Amino acid sequence: MYKIIKIISYLIRQFCLPNPFANMFEPNIAEIVNWFVGGVFVLLAYILTRTWYESEEGYYWLGSLGFLINYAIITGLLLLISRLTSVLWLIIVIFLIIYILLCVIEYKLFNRHQHMF
Numbered sequence: 001m002y003k004i005i006k007i008i009s010y011l012i013r014q015f016c017l018p019n020p021f022a023n024m025f026e027p028n029i030a031e032i033v034n035w036f037v038g039g040v041f042v043l044l045a046y047i048l049t050r051t052w053y054e055s056e057e058g059y060y061w062l063g064s065l066g067f068l069i070n071y072a073i074i075t076g077l078l079l080l081i082s083r084l085t086s087v088l089w090l091i092i093v094i095f096l097i098i099y100i101l102l103c104v105i106e107y108k109l110f111n112r113h114q115h116m117f
Contacts, residue, residue: 002060009068020075023082024091044099045071051103052110073102 020041021030048070053063081094 005061005064017075020078051107
């Protein structure tokens with residue numbers, strides 16, 4: 001089950017989700033920025049998922065599914081914020097505030113272990 005979710009997650013992230021930097025840069029530049037900064041989104045989605053999921057034998061698929069959902073939320077969040085404003089520092093500040101709130105919310109709703117990070 002885990003391998004199927006992992007493959008589906010990868011395909012969705014690569015081919016179905018929009019470029020989160022499309023509203024901030026020209027198309028070619030947005031693609032380059034996505035290549036370099038996209039790894040940060042992977043890390044942020046992992047940290048967000050880690051607030052409630054700890055690897056357990058037989059439940060790896062749940063972490064993979066949670067990672068996909070969190071990655072999609074982060075991508076959509078940046079797209080939404082960048083549609084509301086074009087000021088880069090404001091986009092970053094708003095994104096970080098909402099990201100921290102998401103960490104707290106997921107921790108409170110889904111926590112299985114003691115520590116947030």
